[in-house]
Amino acid sequence: MPGMKQTGKRIYDWFEQRLQVEDPIKDAVLHKVPRNTASWWYVFGSAAFTLLMLQIVTGILLALVYVPSAAEAWNSLNILNHQVPLGWFLRAVHGWGSNFMVAVVFIHMAQVFLFGAYKFPRELTWTVGVFLLLMTLGMAFTGQVLRFDQDAYWGLGIGVFILSRVPWMGGGLVHLLLGGPTIAGATLSRFFALHVFVIPGTLLFLALVHVWMVIKLGINEWPMPGRLVRKSTYIAEYNQLTHEDGIPFVPGAFWKDLIFSAAVLAAVGVCAAVFGPSGPGGQPDPSITQTVPKPDFPFLWIYAVLSYLPPSMETPFILIAPIVMIAGLLAVPFVASEGEKSWHRRPVAVLALATIAVGWGVFTHLAMSTPWSPHMSAWSADTLPVEYLREATPLVRQGAVIFQAKQCRNCHSIGGHGGERGPALDAVATRMTPDQMRYKVVTGGGNMPAYGKNLSPAEIEALVSFLETLHPKGEPPAFDASQQAAQSNAVPAGGSNTP
Amino acid sequence: MRAGAIALALPLVFALAGCGRLPGSKAEADSPARPEDVLDFHTLYNTNCQACHGADGHNGPAMELGNPEYQALVDDATLRKWISGGMPGTEMPAFAQSAGGMLTDAQITAIIAGMRKEWSKPNVFAGAAPPPYAQDQTGDVQRGQQTYQARCASCHEKPSRQQVTSPAYLTLVGDQALRTIIIAGRSDIGQPDWAHDNPKGAPGASLSAQDVTDIVTYLGSLRSPAAVSAAPLPISPRRRP
Numbered sequence: 001m002p003g004m005k006q007t008g009k010r011i012y013d014w015f016e017q018r019l020q021v022e023d024p025i026k027d028a029v030l031h032k033v034p035r036n037t038a039s040w041w042y043v044f045g046s047a048a049f050t051l052l053m054l055q056i057v058t059g060i061l062l063a064l065v066y067v068p069s070a071a072e073a074w075n076s077l078n079i080l081n082h083q084v085p086l087g088w089f090l091r092a093v094h095g096w097g098s099n100f101m102v103a104v105v106f107i108h109m110a111q112v113f114l115f116g117a118y119k120f121p122r123e124l125t126w127t128v129g130v131f132l133l134l135m136t137l138g139m140a141f142t143g144q145v146l147r148f149d150q151d152a153y154w155g156l157g158i159g160v161f162i163l164s165r166v167p168w169m170g171g172g173l174v175h176l177l178l179g180g181p182t183i184a185g186a187t188l189s190r191f192f193a194l195h196v197f198v199i200p201g202t203l204l205f206l207a208l209v210h211v212w213m214v215i216k217l218g219i220n221e222w223p224m225p226g227r228l229v230r231k232s233t234y235i236a237e238y239n240q241l242t243h244e245d246g247i248p249f250v251p252g253a254f255w256k257d258l259i260f261s262a263a264v265l266a267a268v269g270v271c272a273a274v275f276g277p278s279g280p281g282g283q284p285d286p287s288i289t290q291t292v293p294k295p296d297f298p299f300l301w302i303y304a305v306l307s308y309l310p311p312s313m314e315t316p317f318i319l320i321a322p323i324v325m326i327a328g329l330l331a332v333p334f335v336a337s338e339g340e341k342s343w344h345r346r347p348v349a350v351l352a353l354a355t356i357a358v359g360w361g362v363f364t365h366l367a368m369s370t371p372w373s374p375h376m377s378a379w380s381a382d383t384l385p386v387e388y389l390r391e392a393t394p395l396v397r398q399g400a401v402i403f404q405a406k407q408c409r410n411c412h413s414i415g416g417h418g419g420e421r422g423p424a425l426d427a428v429a430t431r432m433t434p435d436q437m438r439y440k441v442v443t444g445g446g447n448m449p450a451y452g453k454n455l456s457p458a459e460i461e462a463l464v465s466f467l468e469t470l471h472p473k474g475e476p477p478a479f480d481a482s483q484q485a486a487q488s489n490a491v492p493a494g495g496s497n498t499p
Numbered sequence: 500m501r502a503g504a505i506a507l508a509l510p511l512v513f514a515l516a517g518c519g520r521l522p523g524s525k526a527e528a529d530s531p532a533r534p535e536d537v538l539d540f541h542t543l544y545n546t547n548c549q550a551c552h553g554a555d556g557h558n559g560p561a562m563e564l565g566n567p568e569y570q571a572l573v574d575d576a577t578l579r580k581w582i583s584g585g586m587p588g589t590e591m592p593a594f595a596q597s598a599g600g601m602l603t604d605a606q607i608t609a610i611i612a613g614m615r616k617e618w619s620k621p622n623v624f625a626g627a628a629p630p631p632y633a634q635d636q637t638g639d640v641q642r643g644q645q646t647y648q649a650r651c652a653s654c655h656e657k658p659s660r661q662q663v664t665s666p667a668y669l670t671l672v673g674d675q676a677l678r679t680i681i682i683a684g685r686s687d688i689g690q691p692d693w694a695h696d697n698p699k700g701a702p703g704a705s706l707s708a709q710d711v712t713d714i715v716t717y718l719g720s721l722r723s724p725a726a727v728s729a730a731p732l733p734i735s736p737r738r739r740p
Contacts (some may be wrong), residue, residue, distance in 0.1 A: 092523055381547070383554045401589075401671075457545075458667040
């Protein structure tokens with residue numbers, strides 16, 4: 001045994017004499033950090049790095065089977081899902097790893113912003129971080145394209161449409177990205193190169209620069225209200241802090257990073273095992289029109305925003321907004337490189353972050369339910385609640401058939417099923433008189449198209465007689481008071497005047 | 500401690516290696532097929548038919564396909580004709596790709612076979628011979644009116660039911676659809692077939708084939724698109740810019 005130990009030491013020494021990495025590693029590992037930064041709030045950066053490692057490992061394994069060609073990609077994903085042992089799990093880990101990585105990177109960024117950690121002397125760390133965020137999103141997008149199914153196909157289509165609106169060089173950029181004017185053979189090769197070489201290479205390099213700066217400049221101290229950052233004094237103050245009340249990074253702060261990273265990896269594993277891989281969905285064939293493609297979650301908010309923009313605003317928004325957003329992020333440490341770090345004294349920062357978070361959440365939620373989009377199969381797939389037709393007369397039933405067959409259901413829900421573009425019609429009879437319904441159906445108005453030329457008078461009568469029955473029990477339908485008064489005057493006393 | 504860790508880890512490894520046990524693992528059948536390759540009856544029916552014909556063939560606003568009497572009355576060729584090309588005079592659209600729809604011939608075959616399998620019952624007429632399915636003869640309006648008054652009016656002329664003679668209704672329902680529903684009835688909403696024309700479906704004297712033809716001819720004579728289109732377009736309920 002002692003012999004083996006001696007041999008091991010000799011080999012180590014042989015390498016160390018030549019590599020000389022012991023001292024720098026010791027420096028990095030044992031450098032002092034302020035005691036109160038060994039907090040659970042400071043674990044997101046290391047978790048993001050851990051996830052990057054996970055993505056690299058699982059990505060290499062996937063690349064052993066995946067075929068980056070438009071003809072073969074979809075099949076090779078299905079082979080991974082069904083034929084390669086644990087291939088589905090590998091795909092699931094890579095997919096969930098991506099979701100977690102995007103989420104953790106955003107949380108890390110929000111935490112850094114809230115803690116003022118981007119201020120002097122860490123401006124460049126933030127700037128590199130912004131590019132890391134863009135690279136992470138670039139990985140998410142190119143990864144979505146490599147999962148070559150209907151979502152990927154149409155998502156890429158929208159991506160290049162956005163790119164094509166760049167003045168003068170839009171067409172050239174699209175050609176460059178797709179390897180031709182359309183999504184075809186060369187497209188997936190290009191995205192494979194981007195996803196596997198270009199972006200991860202840059203990402204890894206920038207991540208190492210990022211970590212280097214974190215080690216060299218020290219971990220941000222816990223922000224205290226009233227402790228202002230001044231360029232002239234900060235370095236001395238920070239050194240004093242770590243000197244007087246510092247602990248070595250390892251193990252003082254590092255154990256929390258380890259535990260959190262392990263927890264994140266476990267969460268990825270559990271999500272992968274329980275929810276499985278994402279897709280591939282339907283075949284990426286543009287001749288299949290029965291599809292409702294949606295982007296992956298990091299891009300859902302863009303999908304919703306673009307859907308809500310009036311067409312005239314699209315191009316200005318597409319061209320200007322990304323530049324404003326990225327420039328805004330890059331400007332943060334230079335606009336506010338000094339001053340308060342504590343969120344207690346930075347109301348604008350807190351409100352800005354809250355607004356962005358709420359806005360992101362709202363648009364993401366909207367993108368999941370897509371209330372602006374008709375449900376194109378509702379007319380033939382969504383049944384009417386049985387109780388709505390229980391007492392129906394033949395004409396009312398026929399009206400219900402018209403309602404379905406003329407695809408009213410695609411925009412108007414009944415019984416909670418159907419489109420949300422127009423109002424739900426479960427209680428329409430309490431809001432509108434039959435005459436108002438007739439008028440609306442014939443002439444349209446607002447979002448509603450005019451159906452006067454597409455429906456025969458009999459169809460309109462049947463449809464309105466069905467809509468007239470749509471009111472909750474015990475809540476009477478709307479009636480025209482003036483018409484009722486006129487009728488009650490015309491009918492002799494004792495005559496019925498119920499509408 | 501170590502034994503405990505192995506005891507914990509082993510089932511996990513086996514579960515993973517056994518692939519197919521974990522909820523996330525994908526079965527081959529979960530892969531989405533091309534829309535035209537879907538041949539499962541329930542998927543096809545639920546996406547193309549049930550909105551009008553009702554979940555499981557019952558309680559929809561249109562014809563009750565789940566009624567075994569309907570299934571016994573209509574032959575495969577006729578079903579294929581209506582599904583493929585639509586039914587003239589009704590809202591039934593054409594579903595065949597050859598007629599502008601989305602379904603292949605194989606899918607229509609699968610739908611017909613599925614309906615037969617799910618909803619057909621042997622000897623559903625209990626030996627009685629129903630009137631023939633097709634309304635291919637013109638009956639006598641006078642006789643039809645008399646038969647209608649004698650056999651149908653007691654229910655259909657009640658205030659809440661009378662619209663069966665309304666011109667708007669008759670404009671939207673072709674003779675064949677009227678005939679089919681008189682013969683097969685609608686079991687889901689308690690409407691009797693041709694042999695049980697008493698209220699609540701109690702056995703009565705069956706309608707003869709001639710009776711059915713005459714009633715349909717009479718109802719057809721009341722069909723008057725002109726009467727419906729004469730209804731004035733309502734004036735704007737609100738002033739509009």
